[in-house]
Amino acid sequence: xxxxxxxxxWYIHQLVRGHRFSTDDMxxxxxxxRARPHTLRALDIGAGIGSxxxxxxxxxxxxxxxxxxxxxxxxxxxxxxxxAHNGLQDRxxxxxxxxxxxALVPESEHGTYGIVTGSxxxxxxxxxxxxxxxxxxxxxxxxxxDVFDYCATAARALAPDGVFSLVHxxxxxxxxxxxxxxxxxxxxRRDVYFRRNRAPTIxxxxxGFGGVRDDPRPLVIREADGTPTQDQLDLRIAMGAPMAGGRx
Numbered sequence: 363x364x365x366x367x368x369x370x371x372w373y374i375h376q377l378v379r380g381h382r383f384s385t386d387d388m389x390x391x392x393x394x395x396r397a398r399p400h401t402l403r404a405l406d407i408g409a410g411i412g413s414x415x416x417x418x419x420x421x422x423x424x425x426x427x428x429x430x431x432x433x434x435x436x437x438x439x440x441x442x443x444x445x446a447h448n449g450l451q452d453r454x455x456x457x458x459x460x461x462x463x464x465a466l467v468p469e470s471e472h473g474t475y476g477i478v479t480g481s482x483x484x485x486x487x488x489x490x491x492x493x494x495x496x497x498x499x500x501x502x503x504x505x506x507x508d509v510f511d512y513c514a515t516a517a518r519a520l521a522p523d524g525v526f527s528l529v530h531x532x533x534x535x536x537x538x539x540x541x542x543x544x545x546x547x548x549x550x551r552r553d554v555y556f557r558r559n560r561a562p563t564i565x566x567x568x569x570g571f572g573g574v575r576d577d578p579r580p581l582v583i584r585e586a587d588g589t590p591t592q593d594q595l596d597l598r599i600a601m602g603a604p605m606a607g608g609r610x
Contacts, residue, residue, distance in 0.1 A: 363376070363377055363378065363440070364376060364377075364378050365447070367603075367604050368383065368413060368417065368420075368444075368603075369416070369417050369601050369603050370420055371448075372416060372420060372448045372450075372602075373447060373448065374411060374412065374413060374416070374440075374444045375411070375440045375443040375444045376411050376440060377436070377440070381410060381411065381437065382411075383411065383413035384413075385554075385556070385583060386481060386529050386564050387413040387481060388413075388417055388597065388598075389529060389552075389554055389566055389581060389597065390414050390418075390479055390480075390481055390527050390529035390566055391413075391417035391418040391420075391421060391479065391527075391601065392417075392421065392597055392601055393550075393552060393566045393568060394418045394421070394477050394479050394525065394568075395418055395420075395421025395422055395477075395600075396421075396600075397477075397525045397549075397550075398476050398524065399422065401422055401477045401524075402422075402423075402426050402427065402476065403426070403427055403429075403474055403475050403476055403521075404418050404422065404426060404428045404475060404477040404478070404479065405428075405429045405431070405467065405475040405478045405479070405519050406418065406429070406431070406478075406479045407431050407461040407478065407479070407480050407512060407519075408431070408432065408433075408461050408480055408481065408482060408507075408512065409430035409431055409432040409437075409438075409441060410432060410434070410437045410441070410481070411437050411440045411441050411444065412430055412432075412440070412441035412444050412445070412454075412456070414479050414480075414481050415428050415430045415454075415479060416444070416448075416450075416454070417601055418477060418479050418527075419450075419453065419454070420601065421600065421601060422477075426453070427453050427454070427455070428453060428454045428455070429454075429455045429457065429467065429469075430454065431459060431467060432456070432457075432458060433458065433460045433461070435458070438456065438458045441456050442456050460507075461507065461512065462507050462511050462514075462515065464518065467515075467519060469519070473518070473519065473521050473522060473524070475519045475520055475521055475524055476521050476524045476525070477524060477526075477527065478515075478516040478519050478520055478524065478525075478526045478527070479526075479527045479528075480513075480515075480516060480526070480527070480528050481528075481529045481530075482511075482512045482528070483508075484530060484531040484534065508536070508540075509528070509530055509536050509537050509540045510536070510539075510540040510543060510544075512540070513537075513540040513541050513543065513544035513546065513569075514540075514543075514544045516528075516544065516546070516569075517544040517545050517546055520546075520570065520571065522571055523570070523571075524570060525549070525568055525569070525570045526541075526546060526567075526569045527566060527567075527568055528541075528566065528567045528569070529564055529566050529567075530564065530567070531564060531565075532554070532561070532562040532563055532565040533563075537567050538551075538567070541567060541569045545571075546569040546571065547570060547571065547572050547573050547575075548569050549568045549569060549570055549573045549574070549575055549576065550567070550568040550575065550576055550577050550578060551565055551568075551577050552565060552566045552577065552578050552580065552581055553565045553581070554566065554581045554583065555580055555581070555582045555583065557583075557584050557585075557586060557588070558582050558584065558585050558591070559586035581593050581597070583597075
């Protein structure tokens with residue numbers, strides 16, 4: 363296990379050879395906090411080791427509170443270590459269980475969360491090799507639900523004026539269908555280019571109840587030669603992240 367800087371003076375516990383936080387997590391959190399910066403209650407579903415939820419919380423005010431839901435035991439335990447290490451016990455409630463279980467987040471019956479974030483696994487069963495490492499397998503493969511389940515859970519939990527920030531594969535057509543099926547309106551899609559000269563591999567979708575779609579320009583992490591862009595610099599400054607590169 364390693365202890366690595368996440369954002370600001372917050373550090374995260376993660377397995378050296380297991381699932382580790384990524385630029386995907388950071389852009390999901392960044393777009394969530396930008397979309398509704400004064401939120402006081404945030405919910406991260408399928409929270410993994412806690413990186414998306416904690417980075418979102420970092421981008422909000424000091425009065426904000428976070429609820430995290432994760433079913434995988436190893437990831438949940440690591441997240442709890444991270445919460446304790448950073449002294450966030452009064453601001454973060456980490457719950458272990460399946461995000462599809464409404465009883466796990468009873469507050470969702472009242473639609474009380476201003477932000478919901480989700481980083482579902484991108485790969486359907488049958489479309490890839492399931493890792494023998496249970497933590498990696500749960501983070502990559504759709505072992506406990508897919509993007510439709512994430513969107514349905516988000517719709518239950520969102521406040522009437524809340525936003526759902528979802529990161530997923532840029533080439534998968536399902537996120538927009540899942541957003542619509544959950545009764546949400548797609549307000550923005552932002553493609554993420556890890557290299558300017560390559561096709562985007564991920565995107566962030568922002569959804570809510572009603573509104574008009576207005577897509578921002580793509581986010582470019584690195585130039586064609588691998589040098590960091592101004593977008594990457596701005597992203598890392600906003601999220602209080604270390605200034606060493608992103609995934610490329």
